[in-house]
Amino acid sequence: MCTGIVENRRISGSGKGPHGWFPLDKVSVSYDHPVHAQTEQAVIIDLFGDIAGPESRIAVELTPQSARELVLAVLASLSRGESNELEARNESVQ
């Protein structure tokens, strides 16, 4: 690895690759030189499922600014979704 910058997290969910859906259990986020994206540095996101093998990874290479947009979109979606759920639970209690 070139920059050595990588953050790994265990995750739970599903991903859809070229062979269909498979369970995901790990995400690896690197800041490094991309393979395909037309940019010098990229945030490289690899979603893995151990059971499916390395060729089934879901790979994304984003410009740093696009990565920030993604983070904001994820946080906004989470905030709205969890807020709606909390409201719904509160209404059902009443």
Add this chain to the structure above:
Amino acid sequence: MQKYRTDRYEGMIAETVMVQGHNNTVINAYFARPLGSGPFPGVVLIHHAPGWDEWYRETTRKFAHHGYLAISPNIYYQFGHGAPEDIAAKVRAAGGVPDDDVVGDIRESLGCLKSLPQNNGKAGVFGTCSGGRQAFLVACRTKGFDGAVDCWGGRVVMSKQELTAKYPVAPIDYAKDLSCPLLGLFGEEDQSPSPQQVALLEQELKKYEKSYEFHMYPKAGHGFFYYDRPGYRQEQAVDGWNKVWAFFEKYLETQEKP
């Protein structure tokens, strides 16, 4: 180095082979060589972070075309097999390949080249990106190379926070043990290594009176040899390759001609 002419016979064989790796392992490698009894100088190529990929197949054949016994071992072998970029992603997620393993793999490939009857007794090591870093590291930790080429190897200079179990020592700390002349090619706009980090390495080499030749290319960043990437810089790449050929000709050729 063979100086080819349009009226001269030229032949090459290029194929994957199995070779000794670190700790008595057996790994695969891409080996390209000119046909004939030579003698030919050898070069071990250390592939870059994107993997043991097509660029390294082409570059191995490029060296053979220029008259070298060229071998590119798969230093990611222990991580399994698949598309090069998928294995590279797996290596990246695992925190990289241990320096000790790479040194072992490259040392064995050096032995393989020098054992060949058509080798002239000389061999160099060449690497780009993480391979450039490893070329420097290997040239410090191994005796037997006659020249090393480090193309934009980042993390030769490493902070204490960057050290890990796989990378326990910053390569710059081995500078006093550099065992052969070193050619370094860098881009002025690169951030890994930055010009400041290259200057630190140069300072260490001067301190230990090592034989080296550094070139810092203006208007070039990381990976300026890679024709398939936005960082490609044609003029700098052509000049850089000419520097590589001149350097290896100076240190790897012997009087006996093929």
